[in-house]
Amino acid sequence: MATPGRTAIGTPASEPAPRRELAVFTWKVLIVAGVAALALFLWRVSGTLLLIFTGVLFAILLQRLTGYVSRFTGLGHGWALAIVLLLLVLLIGGGGFLMGQSIASQVDQLREQITTAVGALPDSWRERVTEQSRNWPWMSSLSSFASGLAYMVGDLVVVMFAALYLAASPGVYRRGVVLLVPPAGQDRAREVMDVTGEALWKWLIGQLVAMAVVGLLITAGLWILGIPSAPALGMIAALMEFIPLVGPFLAAVPAVMIAFAQSPQDALWVAGLYLVIQQIEGNLVTPLLQKRVVDLPPVVTIGAIAAGGVLFGILGMFLATPIAVTVMVLVNLLYIEDKLGERRHFPSS
Structure with a gap:
């Protein structure tokens, strides 16, 4: 004969439905709280x-x-x-x-x-500029610069x-x-790390070649135009080429300003030089490199740069593209291949 709280074969009776629902709800709340805490931690140490x-x-x-x-x-x-x-x-x-x-x-x-x-x-303007320069908080600015x-x-x-x-x-x-990683997934983890490392290496090679080409062309062009500090400006252009789309425009600003100090006509020539070289890089150098290196979709690149700049500042803009490469590799390997069972499309073989 069955006793209260036990089934006929002596096992505990099933838990009441309200208690089961409370347990499930509690676990959901804990999972959400854990994910939120992890996201907050990652944000603080970003x-x-x-x-x-x-x-x-x-x-x-x-x-x-x-x-x-x-x-x-x-x-x-x-x-x-x-x-x-x-x-x-x-x-x-x-x-x-x-x-x-x-x-x-x-x-x-x-x-x-x-x-x-x-x-x-004019005298009135010169006096105003002189007065403003005296009131400029240069000590505070110098302290901020030294701290940075x-x-x-x-x-x-x-x-x-x-x-x-x-x-x-x-x-x-x-x-x-x-x-x-659990033992069953360790071989896959090694494969993911190998593919990610190879994709980042290919991206680095393409980026370094593009930077070198742009730096040399800018240096040679500015030297022909007679602009001072051509090697320095060429190096700046090469470094800023690390930031796709946005970097070339940022690199052109100091060169145009220096050229404008000589004459407005020189500034126009320098602006045209940067525009022509950027077109050569975007329509000739980059397409040739992308046949053998990682090719990110343009929308992904633009979105990554915008998000990186808003969230993490200049460092986020510099690292936006390689982070996007890493994310694309993980999505293709762990989701498209492992979950959907389809052939990955990135990075190209």
Whole structure:
């Protein structure tokens, strides 16, 4: 004979429906709260995550260059990495020294031009400009600039050390990430990491080639036009080419301003030069590179740059495209292939 609360075979009776509904609702609330807490945590540490992602990009560059040097010279991974680092230090240090000298001379020239322009103003205007310059809170601005520079140097140190550790022992960190995945999915995790790394490397190669081409063309064009600081402006154009669509317009601003200080006609010639070179890069260089590198849809690129700039500022704009590449790879592998069972379309083989 069955007793209250138990079935005829002696097992506990099923839980009342209201209690089951309360348990399900409680679990839903906890899941939502957990997701919200995780999103808030990621948002608070987003700056650190972007720096780590920058370190990963630089580590991919170092690791690939190290592999090429190792195969060419027969040296071990450590010695090959040391050679790559030495060459990069010499390249960046030499370029920074030349750019610093050019910028210093340009600043002196610009100061002289501003002084001459102020002296040519009418007396009432010159007195007003002089009075405004005296009241300008230069100490506060200098303090803000120094603080921002200190933060930038600190971020650069974090990126460099992260990249060095990742490039020196990539297998250690790769195994650590794979161990976070259940054993049944570890092979797939390795494949996803390999495809993502290859896609980011292809994107880096295409970006570096485009940057070099734009920098050389801008330098040569400005030198022909007789614009001061052509190498420095060419380097700025090459660096800003890292930001698709928006970067070339930002790079043209200082060049046009310097040219306008010489004459309005020079400013028009410089603006036309940047426009022509941007058309060459967009219609000739980039399409040729995209046959062998990662090709993101334009809408994805524009949306990523806009979102990165709004959410994370200038660093978000710089990293918007590689982050979009990573997201596209994950969506294609983990959703289109694994969930939908269809063939992935990105990155192209």
